Amino acid sequence: MTDILELAARIDRARLDRVPIPQLAEAESVDLDASYDVQSAGIELRRGRGESVVGVKLGFTSKAKAEQMGVSDVILGVITDEMQVGDGDAVDRSRFIHPRIEPEVAFLLGADLDPDAPADDQLAAVAQVAPALEIIDSRYRDFRFALEDVVADNTSAAGFVIGPWRELAAVRAELDLADLAVELAVDGEPAATGSTGDILGDPLHAVAAVVRMATRYGVRVPAGSIILAGAATAAVPLPDRPGAEVVASVAGLGRVSVTIGGTDG
């Protein structure tokens, strides 16, 4: 039988010690439901140390990434206050093992997500939208994992940065959220480019996906939650030079940045 708590503790220890572990699937039989139980147990460990859940994130939201992993559905992870870095602030890279960074779109809920409501009403729960950065960091060796591994590892969630929030209704009156150019730049040089359309065809589709996944796996997404909708480009390695700056720009929506902290940063 799968020992959920032992697996959660193993991944938690890898994260805290910054020592990557072999994939769980190499030694255990863990199905997808059990993987979400491991994820949830890992979040309970973090809550027990004083962290607060502030929202959720989706992974595998681009067709390219899903095909690469051979999966047909998104994955859901949980984000906590300890993962958040202020816009423009320095992040301590030594917190991570082999971090990568990706540009995203974030939503802020003004009301609880109601699984029984029609899709339009679920969208009405979203109050604000912002450009965002997500730092992902696999707790597995060589950043290699099977689907069950990465779900158990809270979908590689490690850090996030939220840019300026804007009212969603005002943005939608002005812009097509499904077709905004996205650029990820490191020290002013483009490192990756894409479109918000690369996020599930339209980042707003993330809301229904979150409702579906959160209902299936018993995750609460109350008013005030942040939703990281998914990446608009492939992730790039988080630079390791103190003072290096990573900026995500989403046309019409704004920019968000983080710098690498350290003795020179």
Ligand code: 0L1
């Ligand atoms: O946020 C993401 O899209 C990452 C999902 C997990 C897969 C990965 O670590 O690349």
Ligand code: MG
């Ligand atoms: Mg992501």
